Amino acid sequence: MNKIVVEGLKYKYPLSDTLALDDLSFQVKEGEFIGIIGKNSAGKSTLCQALVGLVPHFYKGAYGGKVFIDGLEVKNQTIADISLKVGMVFQNPFTQVTGSKMTVYEEIAFGLENIGIPRSEMIARIDYVLDLLKIEQVKDQNPFDLSGGQMQRMAIASIIAMKPDILVLDEPTSQLDPAGSEEVFQAIQSLSKQGITIILAEHKMEKVALYCHRVLLLDDGKMVDINTPGKIFSRGDLEQHGVAAPVYTRVCKELGVRKAGTSEFPVTLAEAESVLRGRKI
């Protein structure tokens, strides 16, 4: 079943002369894990915001085409209604903190209070996300006393607690160390396996290659391609679109070594290792 349907989406921010999103059309199935890649200002964050309704409801501007979330057309719904289906984790966690709560625990409760979740259910959900994102030990601290990495985990936790069907994440691990980043990706993957649809804008191509089912490549607001990581990262014109393939793909491209029986280059460490093993290096 298609969870997200985008048809000819065009969008221009107020006071801007150029289209931030230029005629995008694609579908996402329930439970899919989609990566959005592209250089800065390609439209990644704008597309994320269009899926949760902040474009056009919050930013206004000129809007054309259609976005359906679970059959509901975003343009005709309020942000509040859309937020019951889609949760979004912002690029900069500092902008997501409410500023009205004194502890991490209450901060995570904020969204739940807003949608009227019963107290016992709230407690269960908060405990679950504190554990999932490994921030149990800071639950009584003030959100603004957290490190960048902890704040990012809290931002993700507060959205997951809302139990959205669709989770949109805009560079969710930018502030995290490699181990922390890996932990968060695994947490997201486990949600994906539970059937939650994931949309992730990301610059860490090695992670996109490892975790995403399909990758959407944007450039100048246009969709260049949507396909498997292997197909996308094997494209010869990635650099022209301002994207560098995962390091494993780059090295195999240089050496001209493809995956056996395909026209694709390896995109993960394991794939690169298996094609290069036995070669004289």
Place this chain on the structure above:
Amino acid sequence: MIKVSDLSFSYRKGTPVLSGINLELDQRSTAIIGQNGAGKTTFVKLLKGLLKADEGDIFVNNHHVKETTAAELAKTIGLVFQNPNDQMFKRTVLDEVMFGPLNIKMDKQQAKENALMAIRMVDLQGKLDINPHDLSLSEKKLLCIAAIVAMDPDIIILDEPTIAQDHAGKEKIKQIIKALKDKNKLVMTIIHDMDFVAENFERTIVFNEGKVLLDGDTRQVFSQKDMLKKAHVEPPGITQLAEMLGIQETILTVEEFIHRNKEAARD
């Protein structure tokens, strides 16, 4: 340029964030890596005099940090914060970048000259009159680098410079680091992007639980797989691939890997 001896620090009594740090930093570009909470940001705040050490001494270019005001130190050592919003408060890009130089009593003409040069260095010259808050996150990060560079300190510390940068943005930061190095500045960074460390920094220091676990040439540090594991740090992807394929020496970049492959093919 910086000498740190027996440095200890804690935010709350009984839970030391840093303990027994001894380091000498010279002109080599230096990356500080380690887990979140290892004490990296606290360490550089101490160097800059934004925090006061519980124990131990820090000398920055012969200034005894304990006995020097943060204002005085600002002429010598500049820190670009991780979160640009902590650092911006002017109405235009140009004013923002001129603020630092004026604040350390540079004359207006010189401040403007420095600011324009720094803005050109980060490639924001087309946005002089824009409000900093209207820039994208990646542009804000570049603006904050310019704001520090314009003060012309001998030591520049970048806290997570590659966050929110795409491929082109990282290349830009690479060029900025190189340009600063050519001007004999000490460039230090706190960073989680190991590929970027391997490509750009001569020396790497690994922090773990408030102590220095490893310190040395970047290649030598990334060869110590077990110690890195202890600090929850992974070597760069290409280094891991080379190691899995049984290559003895430590490979740091794709270019090195390809070069080695060509040599092997020739033999």
